[in-house]
Amino acid sequence: MRKKIKIMAEDNEDFLDEELLDSDSLENIDIDEENKGLYEHLNIKVDKNQEPLRIDKFLLIYRQNSSRNKISQTCRAGNVVVNGVPVKQNYRVKPGDQISVLLAHPPRENVIIPQDIPVNIIYEDDDLVVVDKEPGMVVHPGHGNWDKTLVNALAFHFEKSGEKSDLDRVGLVHRIDKDTSGLLVIAKNEYALSFLAKQFFNRTTKRLYWAFVWGNPQEDEGTIRGHIGRHPKNRMQMSVYEDGSHGKHAVTHYKVLERFKYMTWVECKLETGRTHQIRAHFKHIGHTLFNDERYEGHTPLRGVNLPKYKQFIKNVFEILPRHALHAHTLGFIHPTTKKELYFESPMPKDMADAVKKWRNYLEN
Numbered sequence: 001m002r003k004k005i006k007i008m009a010e011d012n013e014d015f016l017d018e019e020l021l022d023s024d025s026l027e028n029i030d031i032d033e034e035n036k037g038l039y040e041h042l043n044i045k046v047d048k049n050q051e052p053l054r055i056d057k058f059l060l061i062y063r064q065n066s067s068r069n070k071i072s073q074t075c076r077a078g079n080v081v082v083n084g085v086p087v088k089q090n091y092r093v094k095p096g097d098q099i100s101v102l103l104a105h106p107p108r109e110n111v112i113i114p115q116d117i118p119v120n121i122i123y124e125d126d127d128l129v130v131v132d133k134e135p136g137m138v139v140h141p142g143h144g145n146w147d148k149t150l151v152n153a154l155a156f157h158f159e160k161s162g163e164k165s166d167l168d169r170v171g172l173v174h175r176i177d178k179d180t181s182g183l184l185v186i187a188k189n190e191y192a193l194s195f196l197a198k199q200f201f202n203r204t205t206k207r208l209y210w211a212f213v214w215g216n217p218q219e220d221e222g223t224i225r226g227h228i229g230r231h232p233k234n235r236m237q238m239s240v241y242e243d244g245s246h247g248k249h250a251v252t253h254y255k256v257l258e259r260f261k262y263m264t265w266v267e268c269k270l271e272t273g274r275t276h277q278i279r280a281h282f283k284h285i286g287h288t289l290f291n292d293e294r295y296e297g298h299t300p301l302r303g304v305n306l307p308k309y310k311q312f313i314k315n316v317f318e319i320l321p322r323h324a325l326h327a328h329t330l331g332f333i334h335p336t337t338k339k340e341l342y343f344e345s346p347m348p349k350d351m352a353d354a355v356k357k358w359r360n361y362l363e364n
Helices: 055-062 068-076 150-160 190-201 277-284 307-319 349-363
Strands: 006-009 039-045 080-082 098-104 121-124 128-133 181-187 206-214 221-225 227-230 238-241 251-259 263-270 325-333 340-344
Touching: 055 068, 055 080, 068 098, 068 190, 098 190, 121 340, 128 150, 181 190, 190 325, 206 277, 206 349, 221 277, 227 277, 238 277, 251 277, 263 277, 307 349
Parallel strands: 181 325
Antiparallel strands: 006 039, 039 098, 080 098, 121 128, 128 181, 206 263, 206 325, 221 251, 227 238, 251 263, 325 340
16 A cells, blocks of 8 residues: 655656645745756655655665666765755655755656767766867757767777766756856766766756857956757747746856957856856846847848958858857866865867957957
């Protein structure tokens, strides 16, 4: 007989057994949408009639698609919290306990086929790998991109090197857009996946982005605030709702690094992680990312009609044929050593060549 438990959880039918949900106690968990599907956050209130039971067995009963190893490593990573305190797997649940669980999930759209694709690995050990992703590479298989992704490339790399992992799939902790270049960390075992996922969920990682935006932002430093949600007409875009009527809270901090009169190089730090956050926020303040076709940043800045300028922009677009966004830094605590690892990715060639073009244009 299934024990009765009231569960409050993110309403995600891919991961939750609806039979276990109390419809009056669903809670909207604030999960970074850029990593949606990589985490599952459960809040559980133990029923008053619950008999004492080890928490690992308790969670296995109610998360029947989770393995014993996953539950064990989730506890070990400190991702199982009872009444505000992280517990070990031998803790015995009691009536009235408030349990919070953060589970990490690699994407599971399809079976991952290892493929021999070049990938720039800048760090690797027994627990994780850090990759400097090239622009144009999709991170993981999904609609319209079922192979030739970063995940396929890493699966081949792990297979070739004889890696033995307790993960069924490559352990993505976060992701970036296809045409965004830069740094990503991938876990190689369940414990590393759980430990890293907690840092991304709690936003304690150190990440900075470089972007080129149209125009000249008035301030050298600034903060963009505004809820981000789907555009009401163009479902491929995200839109900003300053009044908070739609979407989710989002905050982007930026600093100007160099001005090119018609274009500006900025450094961005995200306080939240919404889908297309940097792209949507800068469009909202009138400084769309350079050559960002989805957000109408693929035409020369309005109001400038000089023929030589238009030809120059066309030439730069050919050098930089994608939105100008790069994941420049990545810092996190290592799951085993508990020491901080910090990485920087240099500006990719297409963006660096565009900077040279702009400097020469302004000098001449």
